[in-house]
Amino acid sequence: MRVRRRTFLKASAAAGALAGLGAGPALNAFADGRADRRPNRARYAPGSWVSTTCQGCTTWCPAEVFVQDGRAVKVRGNQHSKQNDGTLCPRGSLALQQLYDPDRVKVPMKRTNTAKGRGVDPKWVPISWDEALDTIADKIIALRKNKEAHKYLLMRGRYTYMRDMIYDAMTKIIGSPNNISHSAICAEAEKFGPYYTEGMWGYRDYDIANTKYAVIWGCDPLSSNRQVPAAIRRWGDLLDRGKVIAIDPQQHTTANKAHKWLPIVPGQDGALALAFAHVILKEGLWFKEFVGDFKDGKNLFAAGDKVDEESFAEVHTHGLVKWWNLAVRRCNPEWAAKVTGIPVDDIYSVARGMAEAAPNAMVWLGPGACMQVRGAYAALAIHALNGLLGCVDNVGGTLDASKIPVKKMPKVDAYKDELAKQKHKKMDQRGYLEFPSLKKGKPGGGVVTNNLADGILNEDPYDVKVAIGYMNNFAFSCGGAARWEKALAKLPFFAHITTHISETSQFADIILPAPTAMFEKWGWVKSKQNRHSFVSLLKPVVEPLWEVYGDETAVPYLIAEKLAERGFTNLLDFYKKEMKDPETGAEPKNVSEFEVYALKYYTKPLWDGSSKDLGDDIAGWDAFVERGMWNSVPYAYKKRWGKFKTKTKKFEFFSETLKKALTAHAEKHKVSVDDVLKATKYEARGDYAFVPHYEEPYVVEGTEEYPFAFLDFKSRLNREGRSANSPWYMEFKRLDPGDESWDDVLKLNPADARKLGIKAGDMVRVTSATGTFTCKAKPWEGIRPGVASKCFGQGHWAYGRVASTDFAKAEARGVNNNEIMPAEYDRLSGSTARNGGFARVKITKV
């Protein structure tokens, strides 16, 4: 027993002696003794709830902040939201610690040490906004004078749709093709599945409230994947009403609470999906109203042989028999069990279960299942199940979004001079033979974010001379992070707009302090959940403590003013002439007016009464600003049946849309489609490439014999990768299943740990083809043997006093997965590979 610090004797005098110290309450309420000690005098200090948006993840929740005497003190969901029901996940509260972070950048800064590198002190000094903006404007003008405007680069990270001002208009009018977004390190491979089956390049909405069978694949909707509070709210009832199946090598929260957890071998997701399809077809369980049936009613798939295409009459789909003949017929559960590690019985029972519930079922495709080298085909195979079972656009299934009537960016063509009109390739090499990046069917249509580093390093297609980045941290967030340190160090001039110093900022020449998205800036976002699309405003709910300007609108406007002073007025002309106040027609006279007018321009149809049939009827701009959001009418089921935006207008099991895109890419390079597939590391040849099919998981060369597949996952507390400097993040880190608070543990199955002689708490060295780091081991029963898992988010060597154990010495708390994950790609979608076991590691006790 512990010795008490004090004795009872002190008791009588204590109350009086301590009265008056600190923020003590008044005593008089209970002066007469216990009977009166009632909380009847409790008072809430004045305050008000102000609407804004949480951008802690891409759910982009409509939110509200409680403001007391000009300070943000707590958060909740927007009370009008039909998506999050007025609540937020833990990321909402965590945002408070980003707003009031002792390590925020408060003034523009200039580097005075020209040497750049990790651990090299940039010797930052504060400068005025004028000096910072003058420097940036001079650099841009110099580029234009030298006829090399295309050597300007804009790197975008977390954004709102006001991105158009800095990302789109500014880059194009200056004369550069290089507006490079972060999108391909996020989840572009996910979009590949629905696009090349049903013509939807986007994330699906999932009708959780009405589903009876949810197959959750490679993600944890209770922690991430774009509808977090909506999923959390509805999950308890779903578990009563229907069945939840989770497919993931690791037992995340959804898997833990599911009726069945299928701990799949990393990278074998496509095999399992095809085996499900095999059972569904062979047993005649497809949803006939959507797919159609054999003309004579007899299921010819049952025999397992090739089937005559003419024998089947499809309704809303295309190429079912071709798909069967080319791929599915060979993918039986017995084969799949061997490669996926999932027992045969489970494959049969889940396939039959989802078919029985169909069409009120959903196959929820997450990044774990497809952000893999060759993951495009896993995405196709998994999403194809939604077609097979008629879940697409159906009750309890996977949905598109209701229409959101906002304005598009005005055309910039008239503001582009001859220099700006010149055509140049983009620095991320999209569209190169080995990077088809087939966004929306267009070769080179999508970004290859992570390859920008190689573009810069190899000066291919050319060298970058002036770069601006905002709310991005590619030196931390991209696989093969060490490449980024070299690439950023090579940039002759780089300005970073950020709330916090970050790994990327440490390579900048100028840093501009940014407002926090949720609390201090104007913007707007759109998305959908729970059958309702929405638009949510971001606004300055509190006065920033320092002079900061919005990264997406204010900063480009201020730069435009500086460019105009130097004789290049096109950008300012665009901003002033195109972003007039839609109510008065007045041009913005200053940066504050510009920010508001631009927002009014984009959102006008939501509040001018012109589109009340599509959703909330909001009476005017002021009402919209106060309310902070707009909800659409519910999405109409079966809306796209018969008119999918594919080449055939059908749900394509044989993707004519993909065939067209791949053929176009091949023709552009004067090679065959097979040559493209070879150059992009896929195994498929011939028609096989146009159907969802099995590709063997790719493993980085030279590491095939490493014993563990490395599994990277996202924390439910990650506000993107930006909450690691928050004590609350560290304190509750153990809410990520298997993780530890104030630590960053590598989880591995206890049986594996025993073989290696590793006990809980031992430090281990983890080595991949790309790098090595040392962290604490955590044997945990919730992970498949042969898999080593660690959460993404820590390992910041330059982020702040909590995230970094020693900022001055560039020493990180925890380790960054991107230092051991090589830069690899799913090249058809342009995505950075993060999953699928391509990064193998060996683990040794230290």
Next chain:
Amino acid sequence: MRYGMVIDLQRCVGCGACALACKAENNTRERANGQSFNWADFLIWTEGSYPKAKTHVMPVLCNHCTKAPCVENCPTTPTALYKTPEGLTMHNAELCIGCQNCQEACPYSVQSMKDEPRQYSVLSYNEEDKSAHPRWIDGKTLIEACTTSGAEISRRTEQVPPDRTRFKHPDYGSTRRPGIVEKCTFCAHRIANGMEPACVEACPSEARIFGDQDDPNSNVSKRKQKHKTLRLKEKEGTEPNVYYVRNYAGTR
């Protein structure tokens, strides 16, 4: 009137929104010196072996016990810890002498989580003569004149902590002074004003239900009726008023 809480573990997803909302509402500080200062926290354990393993999460907080050992062992006169007629276990900050007897007596607390490793302690102790919010008096900057500091933010917002939710209650302030213990109040300042406790309001899954156990029509009473209930350390005889129903990972 007898306040109580039911936590539906099937609805709970262990996200932590409750615990963070509590910290934001009650302005509790960060962990130090064996004290968590988490009035809302979690008990987490994994049982069974792969692939049958299950992880359990139980949100924990002061149980507002009917027979509260913290009250029985509070040495001051009148006692700093006391029971209200509505069943709240309250702590009067002014009367507290920081003896930590309550932490020792409470089956759900320890005097130091460092000395006696535990996942949670519902009572935490603020060290004497040390700031209860060191993060916000720290003047250290990462980059001189370029980045800010805790001290600068609290100076500019004129509050410690800067995101302090301000309210008044006869028994307690919105922050604590050094040398006293602290714990969950069921947000007495909120319920007195017709609001639910912060953790209840913030829960995105509606897993937490708060209300009057004496009212048979209250949601708390109904849920207690409907399901088999569990209370933590029932054998201790403290008669907790926080009940758990259903299972966190009970569907497999």
